[in-house]
Amino acid sequence: MSRETYQIPTPSQTANPGSSSGGGLNPGAQRSPFDADTNTVMQYICGDCGAKCPLRRNELIRCRECGCRVLYKERTKRMVQFEAR
Amino acid sequence: MAPSSGRRQPPSSEDLDERNIVGINKETITNTVSTDYPDNYANEEHAWDKEAFRRSFKVQWHDNQQYEAQFSLIGIDASIANAFRRILIAEIPTLAIDIVYIYNNTSVIQDEVLAHRLGLIPFTGNKKGIQNWLGFWRKPAPGEDSYATTFDSNTVCLKLQAKCTHNKDAPPNSKDPKELYHNAHIYAKDIKFEPLGVQEKHFSGDGVIRPFNPDILVAKLRPGQELEIEIHMHKGFGWDHAKWSPVATASYRLMPTITITKPILGADAEKFADCFMNGVIGLEPVTRKEARSKGSGYEGHEGELKAVVKDPMRDTVSREVLRHPEFEGKVKLGRRRDHFIFSIESTGQWDSDDLFLEAVKTLKKKCQVLRPQVTNMVYTF
Numbered sequence: 001m002s003r004e005t006y007q008i009p010t011p012s013q014t015a016n017p018g019s020s021s022g023g024g025l026n027p028g029a030q031r032s033p034f035d036a037d038t039n040t041v042m043q044y045i046c047g048d049c050g051a052k053c054p055l056r057r058n059e060l061i062r063c064r065e066c067g068c069r070v071l072y073k074e075r076t077k078r079m080v081q082f083e084a085r
Numbered sequence: 086m087a088p089s090s091g092r093r094q095p096p097s098s099e100d101l102d103e104r105n106i107v108g109i110n111k112e113t114i115t116n117t118v119s120t121d122y123p124d125n126y127a128n129e130e131h132a133w134d135k136e137a138f139r140r141s142f143k144v145q146w147h148d149n150q151q152y153e154a155q156f157s158l159i160g161i162d163a164s165i166a167n168a169f170r171r172i173l174i175a176e177i178p179t180l181a182i183d184i185v186y187i188y189n190n191t192s193v194i195q196d197e198v199l200a201h202r203l204g205l206i207p208f209t210g211n212k213k214g215i216q217n218w219l220g221f222w223r224k225p226a227p228g229e230d231s232y233a234t235t236f237d238s239n240t241v242c243l244k245l246q247a248k249c250t251h252n253k254d255a256p257p258n259s260k261d262p263k264e265l266y267h268n269a270h271i272y273a274k275d276i277k278f279e280p281l282g283v284q285e286k287h288f289s290g291d292g293v294i295r296p297f298n299p300d301i302l303v304a305k306l307r308p309g310q311e312l313e314i315e316i317h318m319h320k321g322f323g324w325d326h327a328k329w330s331p332v333a334t335a336s337y338r339l340m341p342t343i344t345i346t347k348p349i350l351g352a353d354a355e356k357f358a359d360c361f362m363n364g365v366i367g368l369e370p371v372t373r374k375e376a377r378s379k380g381s382g383y384e385g386h387e388g389e390l391k392a393v394v395k396d397p398m399r400d401t402v403s404r405e406v407l408r409h410p411e412f413e414g415k416v417k418l419g420r421r422r423d424h425f426i427f428s429i430e431s432t433g434q435w436d437s438d439d440l441f442l443e444a445v446k447t448l449k450k451k452c453q454v455l456r457p458q459v460t461n462m463v464y465t466f
């Protein structure tokens with residue numbers, strides 16, 4: 001895959017021990033996030049209080065700390081290269 | 086004037102002086118162009134001569150601090166003086182941040198802007214290591230691995246990693262972000278040098294690669310925001326990008342001349358002095374001898390204060406004096422066309438006097454390249 005294409009933030013690895021779909025036992029293989037089952041946890045950031053907010057699929061979109069309904073995706077973990085000019 | 090005898094008289098020394106002065110009048114500038122070249126004056130030889138140049142050329146130092154120097158080059162053509170200035174700005178290599186790898190940046194400052202800000206921070210380090218040992222990096226060719234040309238001998242690696250958190254010990258009622266949070270402000274000093282390979286040998290102790298001014302603000306963070314950045318520095322030239330310019334400007338100006346042609350006395354003299362920068366004009370009492378000499382304009386003014394030119398170099402040539410009718414016809418302003426007052430301010434990687442020597446070396450190298458080409462040009466045709 002080209003480095004330039006968009007990569008969806010990777011779900012946290014610890015939260016899906018019994019996942020049946022995706023890369024399976026091969027640790028190097030990237031699981032497509034579209035295969036995410038109900039156990040996959042994605043991190044979001046609250047738009048109001050800034051707290052980290054782990055969410056599963058089909059879960060209510062709401063901050064656990066303050067109840068705010070606006071959540072943001074995390075920034076990509078991909079390295080971005082710039083020329084300093 | 087007598088009828089022409091067919092030959093012009095050789096120029097008097099006043100004529101020669103006059104030729105070298107740019108006239109500065111109320112609304113015009115006169116005599117701006119050099120005239121000392123062959124065939125410009127009848128019966129005068131003005132071909133460039135090495136011995137004549139050697140005899141007349143002078144260098145005068147006014148101020149020589151480590152990072153700031155002022156000196157005069159006297160008896161040189163504007164083209165050469167300007168060549169030195171341009172070489173100082175654009176053709177002396179330095180080390181600067183070139184590539185920024187951003188792993189994480191959740192601050193409000195955008196990646197591109199942050200990378201640009203980082204690039205402009207001047208760094209310093211062991212002079213011999215940077216100038217002699219470190220080589221130039223080449224951009225990898227298309228298809229080549231992106232790090233195929235990156236070695237410890239041409240790349241300096243830096244790291245900037247910071248996360249902003251709440252400060253539990255902040256004084257109550259404090260509104261200062263620097264007290265309320267840890268790492269609220271990220272400064273140039275937070276950028277850490279990571280030696281690669283044998284770099285430790287060249288850049289350690291006093292010679293470590295570091296920002297020349299540690300207190301340059303790079304970014305501001307708020308709790309939860311973080312920076313994780315890796316930086317590659319390369320050597321480059323000012324003609325590529327201003328961040329590689331070794332000077333925070335190198336410039337010259339021409340030596341001002343102020344000639345008082347008629348006496349300026351008493352209250353007028355004080356007003357006259359106020360028209361110039363401090364120290365340019367002095368006030369001196371008229372001596373008995375001056376007061377007695379007929380036609381000097383000082384007759385009967387013994388002991389009164391008169392204006393004298395003390396230090397024209399300090400003047401900015403603001404032309405304020407030409408606005409006042411009482412000084413009309415009493416003063417002439419000008420600039421000496423072959424007297425260049427250079428000012429070199431280094432950004433910290435070079436000493437400013439070294440910079441000038443390096444500029445001379447660079448010009449010499451250019452001439453050595455040009456010479457065989459001119460010779461070949463003659464041979465071909």
Ligand SMILES: [Zn+2]
Binds near residue numbers: 046049064065
């Ligand atoms: Zn919240």
